[in-house]
Amino acid sequence: MAIKTPHVTVDGVIEIYNEGIFQGIVLIERENLPYGHALPGGFVDIGESVEDALKREMKEEVQLDVEIVELLGVYSNPKRDPRFHTVSVVYICKADQNPIAADDAKAAAVISLNDLQDMDLVFDHNEIISDYLINRIYKS
Amino acid sequence: MAIKTPHVTVDGVIEIYNEGIFQGIVLIERENLPYGHALPGGFVDIGESVEDALKREMKEEVQLDVEIVELLGVYSNPKRDPRFHTVSVVYICKADQNPIAADDAKAAAVISLNDLQDMDLVFDHNEIISDYLINRIYKS
Numbered sequence: 001m002a003i004k005t006p007h008v009t010v011d012g013v014i015e016i017y018n019e020g021i022f023q024g025i026v027l028i029e030r031e032n033l034p035y036g037h038a039l040p041g042g043f044v045d046i047g048e049s050v051e052d053a054l055k056r057e058m059k060e061e062v063q064l065d066v067e068i069v070e071l072l073g074v075y076s077n078p079k080r081d082p083r084f085h086t087v088s089v090v091y092i093c094k095a096d097q098n099p100i101a102a103d104d105a106k107a108a109a110v111i112s113l114n115d116l117q118d119m120d121l122v123f124d125h126n127e128i129i130s131d132y133l134i135n136r137i138y139k140s
Numbered sequence: 141m142a143i144k145t146p147h148v149t150v151d152g153v154i155e156i157y158n159e160g161i162f163q164g165i166v167l168i169e170r171e172n173l174p175y176g177h178a179l180p181g182g183f184v185d186i187g188e189s190v191e192d193a194l195k196r197e198m199k200e201e202v203q204l205d206v207e208i209v210e211l212l213g214v215y216s217n218p219k220r221d222p223r224f225h226t227v228s229v230v231y232i233c234k235a236d237q238n239p240i241a242a243d244d245a246k247a248a249a250v251i252s253l254n255d256l257q258d259m260d261l262v263f264d265h266n267e268i269i270s271d272y273l274i275n276r277i278y279k280s
Binding site: 003004005006007008009043044045046047048049050051071073074076077078084085087089 | 143144145146147148149183184185186187188189190191211213214216217218224225227229
């Protein structure tokens with residue numbers, strides 16, 4: 001029985017804190033197609049949990065050791081990725097250093113919540129950011 | 141580039157209500173390996189969202205039209221499934237009829253929360269039930 005399911009990915013909404021003060025969240029500029037700005041993320045490997053995949057990808061792409069805060073959601077619209085069907089598990093996480101672009105990221109920056117609302121992101125990352133902002137309002 | 145990731149599955153914690161009164165949640169007895177009691181669930185198809193996969197699987201296995209209440213969690217321990225690595229997206233959902241076993245389910249029943257705590261389930265479904273019971277306590 002050959003079972004085929006969508007690919008599993010992880011993405012991180014990384015909150016950056018400087019001496020306990022919230023600065024913004026990390027966006028990258030993608031080195032590979034589709035080009036554009038995005039949350040850092042990548043594919044989950046067989047044999048690793050999604051939480052471990054998240055920590056590995058955040059380290060590889062933006063050189064951050066993140067702490068997971070909570071699961072934000074699971075995004076699986078078949079059209080969310082122009083390449084093929086991916087299911088992304090998205091976590092809110094936090095770090096207290098600045099990101100450094102590496103691996104698939106050409107650039108990385110900390111974006112304030114005000115500036116975030118004007119960004120045009122690839123995939124369905126604008127929808128994820130919208131859900132994140134609603135989540136923050138509920139918690140504040 | 142051949143990307144390999146774990147298989148994606150969905151499982152449902154289906155709350156059954158009778159005239160608005162909570163009765164318990166649905167468990168099935170599996171027709172296929174691994175044998176035992178489990179939450180109803182199955183594989184996500186390429187081209188369908190996980191929410192649509194959940195509704196399809198609940199209809200196929202226990203003949204219920206479910207309404208999704210909320211995302212409970214994502215379970216991805218590489219050892220959770222003895223066959224191969226699966227990442228399960230688990231939703232709390234509800235229905236107001238009784239389950240009827242079909243497809244991969246040999247039997248289906250509504251189990252009260254009291255009885256649920258004594259059940260020995262396959263995969264990591266005892267862990268999922270434990271998380272579900274904690275979630276219910278927080279909401280009540």
